[in-house]
Amino acid sequence: MNLQNDLLLRAARGEQVERVPVWMMRQAGRILAEYRAVREKAGSFISLATTPELAAEVTIQPVDLLGVDAAIIFSDILVVPEAMGLPYEMVEQRGPVFPKTVRTADDLKQLRVADAETDLGYVLEAIRLTKKGLNNRVPLIGFAGAPFTIFCYMTEGKGSKTFSVAKKLLYTDPVFSHALLQKITDSTIGYLKAQVAAGANLVQLFDSWAGILSPEQYNTYSLPYIKQICDAIAVDPATDVPVTVFAKGAFFARKAIGELNCSVVGLDWNMDPAESRLLVPNKTLQGNLDPCVLYASYDQIRAEVRKMVDAFGKQQYIANLGHGVYPDTDPDKVRCFIETVKEL
Numbered sequence: 001m002n003l004q005n006d007l008l009l010r011a012a013r014g015e016q017v018e019r020v021p022v023w024m025m026r027q028a029g030r031i032l033a034e035y036r037a038v039r040e041k042a043g044s045f046i047s048l049a050t051t052p053e054l055a056a057e058v059t060i061q062p063v064d065l066l067g068v069d070a071a072i073i074f075s076d077i078l079v080v081p082e083a084m085g086l087p088y089e090m091v092e093q094r095g096p097v098f099p100k101t102v103r104t105a106d107d108l109k110q111l112r113v114a115d116a117e118t119d120l121g122y123v124l125e126a127i128r129l130t131k132k133g134l135n136n137r138v139p140l141i142g143f144a145g146a147p148f149t150i151f152c153y154m155t156e157g158k159g160s161k162t163f164s165v166a167k168k169l170l171y172t173d174p175v176f177s178h179a180l181l182q183k184i185t186d187s188t189i190g191y192l193k194a195q196v197a198a199g200a201n202l203v204q205l206f207d208s209w210a211g212i213l214s215p216e217q218y219n220t221y222s223l224p225y226i227k228q229i230c231d232a233i234a235v236d237p238a239t240d241v242p243v244t245v246f247a248k249g250a251f252f253a254r255k256a257i258g259e260l261n262c263s264v265v266g267l268d269w270n271m272d273p274a275e276s277r278l279l280v281p282n283k284t285l286q287g288n289l290d291p292c293v294l295y296a297s298y299d300q301i302r303a304e305v306r307k308m309v310d311a312f313g314k315q316q317y318i319a320n321l322g323h324g325v326y327p328d329t330d331p332d333k334v335r336c337f338i339e340t341v342k343e344l
Contacts, residue, residue, distance in 0.1 A: 003201075005138045008070045011318050012202055012242035012263045012284050020314050021069040022341040023141070024334070025246075026324030027062040028074045031331050034061050045090040049075050050122045056129035063138055066331070067338055070139045073130060073195070075123050077145030077206055080187055081154050083114035094158070101157040103169065108180055114187035116194030123191075124198040131199040142200030144192055146207035146247070147184040147225040154180065163212055170221055177221065185225045189232045196239040204244040204266065205229060211249015218253050223260075230261040244286060248323060255279045269322030273311035285312060288322040294333045301333060305340040314344070 003009065007021035029035055035058050042048035049055055055074045062068050078088050078096050088098045102108060114120060130140055145153075152166040153159075160166075170177050192203050210222055226245055233239045245257050246266030257265050258280030265280050267273070267287035276285055293304045309319065319341040325334060 022319040030327035052125035055126035072141040083119035127198040139201035142195035148222040207247040210247035286318040
């Protein structure tokens with residue numbers, strides 16, 4: 001069945017587009033009153049993410065209410081460690097917390113490689129319901145956390161500015177670190193392939209904590225595992241969909257990411273568009289407006305968006321923010337961002 005609006009897919013594949021496609025990270029979320037109403041009905045973030053009907057409902061909201069060119073399935077990157085046997089809680093004002101952590105070979109033995117159908121079936125069902133609800137209007141993006149980012153949460157047990165526990169393990173126990181990263185990678189490959197089978201039109205890897213690594217560590221502990229995931233999806237004709245790699249803060253890794261078996265390189269707002277084009281000449285780029293621009297006046301937002309699109313050019317480009325939209329952003333400012341991209 002053909003999509004009514006396939007701009008995002010065509011841009012991701014590097015094909016010609018009539019205009020720049022636009023979506024936003026965290027578009028299904030707290031900026032929308034309609035999302036908050038569904039979240040209240042669910043009772044908690046985790047129960048919302050694990051109830052397929054409600055997850056599908058909030059996934060579709062931004063398409064209806066904001067006019068974005070793609071939906072992204074409402075879920076969380078931490079469903080993977082949970083599926084591996086390490087449950088987490090979402091604590092208000094603090095974020096995710098893992099009651100147990102993984103720091104030794106014995107801890108590692110307690111974990112399994114996740115089985116997507118049995119352990120993450122609720123996400124796959126949410127994808128199927130979303131596809132039905134979208135009725136081929138726009139593509140649906142699936143996603144997962146990149147292995148190093150998941151490793152950070154599993155070893156640290158919570159969010160952190162430095163992830164010093166995680167980084168300490170890279171130095172003090174590289175054998176353990178590689179073994180855990182491999183288990184996460186195997187789980188993630190199965191999970192993303194299942195998302196594609198359920199109907200995801202493209203998938204994104206979020207390496208949210210890539211920027212805490214040195215270039216050398218990134219090449220050792222992050223890039224090889226992302227490469228495995230990209231290769232596994234690309235070589236299988238059943239799952240050959242565009243893959244986006246978004247490594248926040250890893251400005252030093254753009255060229256290397258551009259050489260992976262992925263279609264799109266996501267950029268945060270610290271990464272210069274023109275420089276990124278030189279480093280990644282043959283791939284589609286995605287990004288990278290500072291989410292704080294959306295606190296500015298409408299005229300300022302329009303000027304910044306125009307500047308951004310001029311810098312990237314209109315082909316091989318997907319407009320987005322340089323990270324997720326902040327929860328206290330005015331939805332009308334978000335609409336201004338989206339409409340300005342469309343007008344260009």
